[in-house]
Amino acid sequence: MAETKIKAIHRLHCEADAQGGVLAESDTGLLLWQSPSTISVAVRRYETEHQCIIPRRGTVHDLGRSVSHKAVIVKKALLEAKQAPEVAWETAHSVPSTERYLVDLMRVYISMQRCQMTAQETAFATGMSRSLVKEYAALIAELGLTDDRLPGIMADLERQAALRRPESASDATPADQRTAQTTAPPPS
Secondary structure (H helix, E strand, C coil): CHHHHHHHHHHHHHHHHCCCCCCHHHHHHHCCCCCHHHHHHHHHHHHHHHHHCCCCCHHCCCCCCCCCCCCCCCCHHHHCCCCCCHHHCCCCCCHHHHHHHHHHHHHHHHHHHHHCCCHHHHHHHHHHHHHHHHHHHHHHHHHHCCCCHHHHHHHHHHHHHHHCCCCCHHHHHHHHHHHHHHCCCCCC
């Protein structure tokens, strides 16, 4: 019975997501006549067993302190060597938010490991909350990140983000287009 309930919860959330909606755990509790805490326990169990994230209001909209998808996203990117679009698809996140988690991890790493800042100083320097900095610091320790691995990771993130930035001439202002025309070499 418990396994059926967990599968039903997963299916409800995935079907709502596929239709452009999002369910909170309290919504699912009402639909299944269960308490939100029972739904929450079942969701966490499913996510742990299947190494995935069920799309629900808290994870889709980044709400609440209990959101733990940062760790899943970072591990998929760093340990499984997956690219941001693949990680985003597997975790029901957007590519920019997936990249943001990775960049934030790097910002905390640089502040705390290279600059030897405290969690409070890092929070101030990065504009993150102290609890968020501590989450990233714990993740850095768990993954055993070192300077040897970081340059490649950071270069890959920068390269991926640059590929998604529109830099075509159509995005340039008329003044930029005139400058490009006057500085372009003459045709040969």
